[in-house]
Amino acid sequence: MSYEAVVFDNDGVLVEITDWDVLRGAARDTFASFDVDPSDEDLATVLSSVTVDGLEAMCARHGLDPEAFWHERDTNYTTVQQREVVEGRKPMYDDASVVRDLDVPLGIVSSNQHATIERILDHYDLREHFVTYYGRQPTVEDVRRKKPHPHFVERALEDVGTTNALYVGDSETDVEAAHAAGVDSVFLRREHRADYSLSVEPTYEFETLDPLVDLV
Numbered sequence: 001m002s003y004e005a006v007v008f009d010n011d012g013v014l015v016e017i018t019d020w021d022v023l024r025g026a027a028r029d030t031f032a033s034f035d036v037d038p039s040d041e042d043l044a045t046v047l048s049s050v051t052v053d054g055l056e057a058m059c060a061r062h063g064l065d066p067e068a069f070w071h072e073r074d075t076n077y078t079t080v081q082q083r084e085v086v087e088g089r090k091p092m093y094d095d096a097s098v099v100r101d102l103d104v105p106l107g108i109v110s111s112n113q114h115a116t117i118e119r120i121l122d123h124y125d126l127r128e129h130f131v132t133y134y135g136r137q138p139t140v141e142d143v144r145r146k147k148p149h150p151h152f153v154e155r156a157l158e159d160v161g162t163t164n165a166l167y168v169g170d171s172e173t174d175v176e177a178a179h180a181a182g183v184d185s186v187f188l189r190r191e192h193r194a195d196y197s198l199s200v201e202p203t204y205e206f207e208t209l210d211p212l213v214d215l216v
């Protein structure tokens with residue numbers, strides 16, 4: 001199979017995932033700015049794998065406006081993650097340099113904040129290698145549209161100009177979003193995914209990004 005475009009997930013694929021303690025701190029700071037002392041369940045609800053239902057239920061428990069709370073949460077996440085990037089604690093993977101060698105249109109679809117993705121691309125001087133990139137805006141609507149929803153993958157495919165494309169990710173939601181958008185998937189099983197079990201079947205499973213050069 002020879003693909004005409006590749007779209008990448010960001011975290012755990014191109015750059016290392018963010019330290020959980022850093023994200024937990026940003027989530028705690030969000031609650032603090034609304035004068036809420038969160039339970040463990042409250043924190044878990046907004047830490048990762050966030051759903052609109054979960055967010056709205058948590059906000060209802062505490063009399064918070066979901067839109068305002070979420071904007072603050074995502075702004076805090078962007079601030080701390082931009083600092084992690086700039087201070088060297090969220091490095092690019094060595095094999096992510098493959099994006100400089102792939103001679104087809106490339107894109108990024110991340111469930112991280114768009115502003116976080118922009119800082120990453122600028123910091124690692126990668127912007128010119130991608131014809132398109134999407135993160136989330138800090139809105140409840142974009143929580144609804146994040147992967148496994150195919151919304152942003154479909155937009156990226158329009159931008160790269162072909163559906164003869166591969167989507168590369170390190171989560172089940174990446175494989176699901178790719179298939180929902182009608183394209184083949186690569187599940188990237190890096191070290192942090194050694195024990196991760198998938199309930200969906202990716203088109204390919206690789207341990208590094210190196211095999212991509214033979215697929216385009």
Ligand SMILES: [Mg+2]
Nearest residue numbers: 009011012170
């Ligand atoms: Mg990821």
